[in-house]
Amino acid sequence: MKLNRYGYLIGEGFRNIFTHCFMSFASVTIIIACLIVMGIFSLLDININQIIDDIGDQNQILAYVDEDMTAQEASAKLQTKLESLDNVASVEFVSRSEARESFMEKYDESLMEGIDDEVFRHRFSIQLIDLSLMDETKAEIEDVDGIVKVNAPTEFADKFISVRNVISIVSLALIVILGFVSLFIMSNTIKLATYGRREEIAIMKMVGASNSFIRCPFIVEGLVLGVVGGGLAFLAQWGLYAALEAKIVESLGISFVEIVPFAQVWPFVLITFLAVGILVGAVGGVIAIRNYLKV
């Protein structure tokens, strides 16, 4: 295909958008609506997972140190041993005095009057990588010389994992179902948009146009509409998310539920929206006209 033909075909793609402006508007609107619905559920899923992960992070294992060891000895000898265990994400040493202070912050100070630091043991606060392996990791920590007792909320971990799995499956299923529904609606809109042009395609075929010559403007048109639809859906999603975030913070006063900032997820949202928009626009257009090309 010669260069001037490419220029003509690309130009035709752009011209078609304006010539069939109502159907272009309908296609873009449907793409925006479907992407926003999918986006809402995806962002909801990301936030639920974030909240669950935060809850999970708060469930740490406490490993108490042998009373015969000083703070320096415990920190020097045990820290690296604990850090080298497979499922351990982080290890923080908490001395007797720090443990006492933390206890006093949580409870009434009067309870601690006259009670010496020595009542508390040196300990390590351990975060795990995978909560489902809490039992195995607890056993490994208990085997470390110098650790005399390990407190691990294993029962909570089991329940927490079940809840997280259920939520993940439900949200994934919802996103997949909504994805299919959106694709169905979008492909039908594009089919409707190209139906009115079947006569035009038939004429093109009759004067000797090849399939690629006919397809090219449709691909360009689909790409442009997909990019415009994806881009506008991204902006709308951004505005919606920001408004919702502000509303939640305002209604809850202090935000004990940490909402994932849009700044953290926007590349994912933008890339996904543009990819879906381009895929649906270009591929949908080509699929929609394929029946009219069989002349």
Next chain:
Amino acid sequence: MVQMNNVTMVYENSDVAALDSVSLTISEGEFAFLVGPSGSGKTTIIKLLTGEIMPSDGEVIVNGFNTVKLKRRKMPQMRRTLGVIFQDFRLIDKMTVYDNVAFAMRVVGAANKEIRERVPKVLELVGLEGREKRLPAELSGGEQQRVAIARALVNNPTMIIADEPTGNLDPVRSLELMLLLEK
């Protein structure tokens, strides 16, 4: 050149043969007329020649292309050797007169310069100079017919096929058209 050998055409969902073992040959330079009552199969023959439909039996050879054996992706090459004037004109509504004619040249990969030179000449030949920027809907039936003729002529085809080209024209215009085709 056209050669049809024992061509039978039975349309889907129909028991009656539109064509039954038809054989014909049209040589280069020949001006052939196909006449007959409505429903006798004239349009079916034209559709077979343009590759719009395939025969149920027999073979159709157009300008050296056997349409039955021709791969679908090669069909445009065969069609580019033809200039077809359809009974219902088949102009693209959204394109101007100029673009409808130029489109046939773009399809065969003509350069822009060549298109700019050739299209006005052909439009002048069919008497449509000054109508370049009009849309088909803004033209009379006779004018639309002449746009279709211009489109059929613009690539200097080996063969011109016209399906009832005077069907929508008054006697004066009909005579003009026949004289034009004779040129």
